[in-house]
Amino acid sequence: MIGLTTTLAGYRAAAAELSGRVRLIAESGDIVAVSGDPSGLDIARRVTERGVRAVIIDRPRLASDDLGALRATGVAVILNRPALRADDAGDASPSTTASAVSVQAHVARGALRGMLTDAVGWGRVLAAGPLALRAAGSEGGRDGGERAVLADLTAPGRTGVALIASERLGTRGEARLRATVVAPERVDVVWSDGVALVTRSTRAGTLAVPRRWESPERLALRRALAALEGEAAIDDVDDWNHDAGIARAILAAR
C-alpha cells in the first residue's frame, strides 16, 4: 500500500478512488500532492528530506528552475496539467506527420501565461516533437490590459505550428482552446470547461474519442504510482520546461 500525503481535496478523493493501492497518511507518505504555486513547492522541498519518492504538482504555476531543482533531489515529479492531460495527449497523437498545426486559445484576463504554456504543449504533442520559436508578435498588455499573442513554431521535420491566443477583458470565465492537425487524418482538440474533446477525421468519417471521465487528480495519482512501480518514465518536467520556456519567449515579444 502506497501512502499519500496531501491537503488537496481532489487528491483525497482520488485516493478514495484508488483505495486498493493508496491510503492517505498525515505525513511522510511515499507520494505528496501539493498545489502548483510557490507555497506548494516549499512544502514539496521540505518533505523530500523525509523519504518522499514522488511529488505531484497540481496545476503548476512555477518557474522552470524550481521544478528542475525538485527533480534533482531524485524524486519523481508528476505535473497535473488539466488542460494538457497525458491521456488526452495520447488520444490526440497524430498517426502521420502533420502538414501543419494550428492552436488557438481565449482566456480570462491574467490567465494568458498559464494557458499559453499548455497551448505550446499541445503544439508540441500534435507536431510530435520539441518546438523552436521562429517568430512572434503581441498586442496589448500595457497598463494591465488584455493581451494577444501570435507565434510561429517549428518542429523537427519542419511541421509548423501557428499559435494565436488572447485574453478577454474580464477576469472570470473558463478558457477555451482549440488545436487542429492538418494532415491526411485530421485531429481536432477542443478544451473547454475542463474537458478535452478529441475528434479524428479521415475520408471515411469522423471519430469522436470518448470523453475521459477520470478526474485529472486520479490520473496524476495513477501516473505517480506507475512511476514508483517503474512502469512509466515520466518526463513531465522536461515537457514543462520546454512549454514554459517558449511561452515566456512568446510573451516577451512585441
Add this chain to the structure above:
Amino acid sequence: MIGVGIIGAGPGVAALHLPTAARESDRLRVVHISDGGSGHAVDLAARVGARHSTGIEDLLADPAVDAVVIASPPHLHAQHALAAIAAGKRGLLCEKPLALDRADVDAVIDAATESATTLVVGTNHLFDPTWGRTKHHAAAAGRVRTISITASLPPNGRYHDVVSDLAGTGAPRSAPDLSVPGVAAGIVRQLALGLLIHDLPLVRDLTAGDPEVLFARFVTPIGCAVGFRVGSVLVQATVALQPDGADALWRMAVTTSTDQFEVEFPPSFVHGGSAVVRVFTEGGVETAYPPSPVDGYVQEWQAFADALAGDGDGDVDGIRSDAHFAIAVADAAAELVGGAGS
C-alpha cells in the same frame, strides 16, 4: 432577361457557375461561353443552349452578351475585365482575385468606375449570409483581438463530382520541386491570392489598417501558413490541400475582448446552405445559429443580378481595398518565404 457570357470553361465554370446561374434563370441567361483553346466551351455551351467560341473576341462582340463572367485563369482576370469594359458590357462578375498586382486592380476599378460598369468579385465567403450575422455579433462584442483561419481541403474533384457530370475535373497535381529557388515563395503567393483570398476580405471587414506580415511558411504537400497584424488585431491563416484527406474544413475563429466566434464554411462548389457560426460568450454560453439555405455562391450571383437590375450598391472602393489588402499579404508572405528559403 440579361444575357451573360462566360469567359472560361474549366471545372469551376462547369461545377460552379453554370449550376449557380441556373438558380437565377428568371433574371439571367447564359448565352455564350468561351475557352482559351481547350475546346471545353463546346460541350458546356451545348448543355445550356449557348454559343461557344475560343478566345474572348467573339464573346465580347456578341450583342446578346450584356454582362460577362470572368472565370479564366487568375493571371488573365484583369486583362479580360478591361477588355469587357472596353467592349461596353454592362457588368462583370469576376472570379477572385480581381488581379494579381495593384496596378491592374486600379486599372480595372478605374475603368469600371469611369464607364459605370457594374463590378462584382466572386468572394463567396464575403457574400455568405452567415458572415453578415457574424459581423453583427462581433460589432457588439467588444474589440476584435485575434482571427484564426484553418483550412484543410481535399481535392476539388470530390465536390465537382456532386454538382456536375463532367469527367476529368480535378486532375491531381504533381509535387513542386522546392529545391528550385523561388518555387515555394511563388506557391505561397499563389495560395494567398487563390485560397486565403476567400477570407482576407473578411479579415479586412473586422480590422482597420494595412497588414504587417510577421511570418510565412510553405506547408506540405501544398499549402501555406501566414501570420500578420492589422492594427491591433493578430491574424493567423493555415491552409493546406490534403489529397486523400477528410471532408473539407474551413474554419475562421474570431476572438474579441468578451466573446469568441467560430464560423465553419461549407466546402467549395457545393450548395448545402450557408456557413455555420457558433458564439462562445464570457459567461460560458454557447450559441449555434442555424445556417441559411442560401450559400455565398448563390448570394454573389444574386448580387450580380441585382446590380445589373440597378438594385445594387456596387462598392468599388471596398473591392479595391480588398484587392490591395490581399496583394499586400501575398507579396509580403512570398518575400518572407523566399528570403528564408523555406
